[in-house]
Amino acid sequence: MAIYIDEPKCIGCEACIPACPYAAIDMVDGIAKFNENCTGCGACAYACPTGAIVLEMARKGEVDTSEYSGLWVVGEITPEGKLHGVTTELLGEGRKLAAELDTTVSVVLIGHHIGELAKTAAGYGADRVFVVDHPTLERYRTQPYTNVLTGLINKHKPEIVLIGATPMGRDLASRVAARIKAGLTADCTELTINPETKLLEQTRPAFGGNVMATILCEFTRPQMATVRPKVMAPQPFDQSHEAEIIDIPVDIDERAIATKIIEIIKDDSGSDVNLTEADIIVSGGRGLGGPEHFALIRELAETLGAAVGASRATVDAGWIPATHQVGQTGKTVHPKLYVACGISGAVQHLAGMSSSDCIVAINKDPDAPIFNVAHYGIVGDLFEVVPAMIAAFKERRGD
Numbered sequence: 001m002a003i004y005i006d007e008p009k010c011i012g013c014e015a016c017i018p019a020c021p022y023a024a025i026d027m028v029d030g031i032a033k034f035n036e037n038c039t040g041c042g043a044c045a046y047a048c049p050t051g052a053i054v055l056e057m058a059r060k061g062e063v064d065t066s067e068y069s070g071l072w073v074v075g076e077i078t079p080e081g082k083l084h085g086v087t088t089e090l091l092g093e094g095r096k097l098a099a100e101l102d103t104t105v106s107v108v109l110i111g112h113h114i115g116e117l118a119k120t121a122a123g124y125g126a127d128r129v130f131v132v133d134h135p136t137l138e139r140y141r142t143q144p145y146t147n148v149l150t151g152l153i154n155k156h157k158p159e160i161v162l163i164g165a166t167p168m169g170r171d172l173a174s175r176v177a178a179r180i181k182a183g184l185t186a187d188c189t190e191l192t193i194n195p196e197t198k199l200l201e202q203t204r205p206a207f208g209g210n211v212m213a214t215i216l217c218e219f220t221r222p223q224m225a226t227v228r229p230k231v232m233a234p235q236p237f238d239q240s241h242e243a244e245i246i247d248i249p250v251d252i253d254e255r256a257i258a259t260k261i262i263e264i265i266k267d268d269s270g271s272d273v274n275l276t277e278a279d280i281i282v283s284g285g286r287g288l289g290g291p292e293h294f295a296l297i298r299e300l301a302e303t304l305g306a307a308v309g310a311s312r313a314t315v316d317a318g319w320i321p322a323t324h325q326v327g328q329t330g331k332t333v334h335p336k337l338y339v340a341c342g343i344s345g346a347v348q349h350l351a352g353m354s355s356s357d358c359i360v361a362i363n364k365d366p367d368a369p370i371f372n373v374a375h376y377g378i379v380g381d382l383f384e385v386v387p388a389m390i391a392a393f394k395e396r397r398g399d
């Protein structure tokens with residue numbers, strides 16, 4: 001990708017200057033000129049009203065793939081200022097992939113007051129940490145994060161970029177991939193390196209979860225993938241693992257960002273269930289027969305200190321909010337214990353929970369597919385089994 005200024009078209013309006021996060025444009029005799037800070041991120045081209053800044057995109061076969069090396073993870077920082085679980089998971093997976101390629105793992109951290117997190121990222125496996133710290137980047141916003149990440153990728157040319165398939169990651173990855181004209185495989189469940197071609201094999205469910213598709217990005221770089229939280233495993237934290245920490249100076253003008261965060265309102269409605277973090281999940285399906293019977297699922301969940309999950313059939317029927325949905329179009333979960341009550345076990349549901357450590361299924365149909373993945377199966381009526389379980393657990397607790 002190349003960027004240049006078509007000088008006769010430049011009207012000296014200076015719209016490009018606040019758009020550039022790297023302070024890489026000077027006005028010389030009323031005409032915009034790039035200085036040595038330019039990373040080629042292209043943010044200025046999108047701001048130029050006359051088309052004077054030209055961003056030339058690579059076409060198939062035009063990218064010199066040999067220029068790209070290293071595996072990058074784009075870090076995500078929680079509102080509490082911690083490293084998101086998916087970042088540690090991607091670092092763990094990244095280490096395995098990087099070993100196959102005999103290369104290094106880098107992580108990009110974008111935010112504000114985030115210096116301490118660099119050490120955490122190192123302990124989870126990063127060899128190199130790019131820290132982009134600026135007040136404007138305190139909370140995720142599409143435009144400045146896209147500009148910063150695109151600039152870094154264009155400058156350092158990583159071979160692989162992995163991003164969590166979280167709301168932030170999905171938004172950012174697609175923007176950046178479009179900007180740099182790279183391919184992007186969303187929602188991967190498996191990543192491997194082909195031993196012969198050394199290409200990243202990116203596997204994800206396709207056609208409603210009925211087939212697993214393995215996707216290659218042969219001609220463009222970096223090879224980009226998003227991965228859902230809880231699909232990969234982090235490696236144990238190693239305090240002695242050190243990383244090179246690289247501070248990236250940026251100069252971001254708030255006036256050039258179209259969106260402002262006015263207020264952050266926490267969802268106290270109780271619908272924001274943190275299924276992805278839960279150790280135990282009790283889920284209800286259509287076998288419950290109606291929304292009122294979710295009370296039984298909630299009672300078992302309360303007894304076990306569990307979160308409440310649901311199948312899509314119950315969400316579509318309006319029995320429970322979509323935030324509870326587990327599965328391909330819901331959340332991917334990896335609890336220690338998953339109790340499926342009145343859920344048949346359709347492939348799309350299994351896509352979100354089959355990697356749970358222990359699955360207990362209660363279903364009155366002995367041929368229900370959920371029993372194919374269950375470690376313990378109870379063939380019976382949930383309206384008899386679940387109350388018996390609640391009573392037994394309460395007795396054990398000494399209630």
Ligand SMILES: Cc1cc2nc3c(=O)[nH]c(=O)nc-3n(C[C@H](O)[C@H](O)[C@H](O)COP(=O)(O)OP(=O)(O)OC[C@H]3O[C@@H](n4cnc5c(N)ncnc54)[C@H](O)[C@@H]3O)c2cc1C
Pocket residue numbers: 208209284285286287288310311312313314325326327328329330331341342343344345346347348349352362363364365368380381382383
């Ligand atoms: C593109 C696409 C994406 C999808 N994404 C998802 C997703 O993310 N998550 C998801 O869950 N689904 C998803 N689905 C829907 C999925 O295909 C199934 O339709 C859905 O999972 C079925 O939900 P269920 O198991 O609750 O209902 P059913 O399939 O109707 O099963 C109900 C089960 O309850 C049992 N039962 C009935 N009464 C009792 C009783 N008294 N005691 C014990 N057992 C009883 C029955 O034997 C049956 O096995 C998706 C579908 C498509 C096409």
